[in-house]
Amino acid sequence: MNTPIQPKAAWLKKIKWDEHGLVPVIAQEAGSNDVLMFAWMNREALAKTVELGEAVYWSRSRKKLWHKGEESGHVQKVLEIRLDCDEDVVLLKIEQAGGIACHTGRHSCFFQKFEGDAQEGDWQNTEPVLKDPSDIYEKAGKA
Known part of the structure; x- marks a missing residue:
């Protein structure tokens, strides 16, 4: 029987939550070690992430829990959860369903790379769109 973990569990008290009760979270793909996305919990x-073994984030814009992949199908299976030395950042080592973590249809949310110098530099897209966002979110009606 899988007993739900209470949000006041002792292990949660070790984390240094910000003034809004949030902690930054980095999702890193196991195997490739690619940083796929940044979010909040x-x-x-x-x-809930520990209970399900899948990433569940806090959506600041929607002000609700967001089970990654609930609309897109691009679920993140959590293999490890780590806490940094300052105890204020969480790292998830994950397996990314469908190979797409970004709502833009790319493998990673970090697809823009700065190139050039301080005067003439600009951001360049470095990863292709693997699937058109309108195809991913067609049922949900948003991209």
Whole structure:
């Protein structure tokens, strides 16, 4: 029987939550070690992530829990959860379903690379769109 983890569990108290009760989270792909995305979690999201073995984040824009892949199908299976030395950043080692983590249809959210110098530099797209976002989010009606 899988007993839900209470958001006030002792292990959650070790984390240094910000003034909004959030902690930054980095999702890193196991194997390639690619950093796929950055998001936020509250206590409930982290407890739910541990309970399900899949990434659940806190959406600041929607002000609700966001189970990664609930609309796109691009679920993140969590293999490891790590806490940094300052205890204020969480790292998820994940397996990314469908190879797409970004809502733009790319493998990683970090697809823009700065090239050039301080005067003439600009951001360049370095990863292709693997799937058109309108195809991914067609049922949900948003990209």
